[in-house]
Amino acid sequence: MAMPLAKTFSALADPNRQIIIDLLKRGEQSASAIGRQLDITPPTLSHHLDVLKRADLISGRRQGQQIFYSLNFSTVQEISEKIVKFLKIKK
Numbered sequence: 001m002a003m004p005l006a007k008t009f010s011a012l013a014d015p016n017r018q019i020i021i022d023l024l025k026r027g028e029q030s031a032s033a034i035g036r037q038l039d040i041t042p043p044t045l046s047h048h049l050d051v052l053k054r055a056d057l058i059s060g061r062r063q064g065q066q067i068f069y070s071l072n073f074s075t076v077q078e079i080s081e082k083i084v085k086f087l088k089i090k091k
Helices: 005-012 015-025 031-036 042-054 073-087
Strands: 058-063 066-071
Touching: 005 015, 005 042, 005 073, 015 031, 015 042, 015 058, 015 066, 031 042, 031 066, 042 058
Parallel strands: none
Antiparallel strands: 058 066
């Protein structure tokens, strides 16, 4: 699904969401593992994860009581290509 750049930029505008993306570049992590690395409350973490999911930047899978999140590399690649195309100078 093509994601508008405005929605992506909005999702990435928050420093905590940038940290979450950076953590997930290293591989899948549980919500509790992500939470331990950020100084935010569980409801705030849940909000940030929801914003990133709605922007299709991450996905989650449930395993028992835990949810594991991973980066949607295909979306990140698509966004990167759009940004390069947008910034390309035409002669």
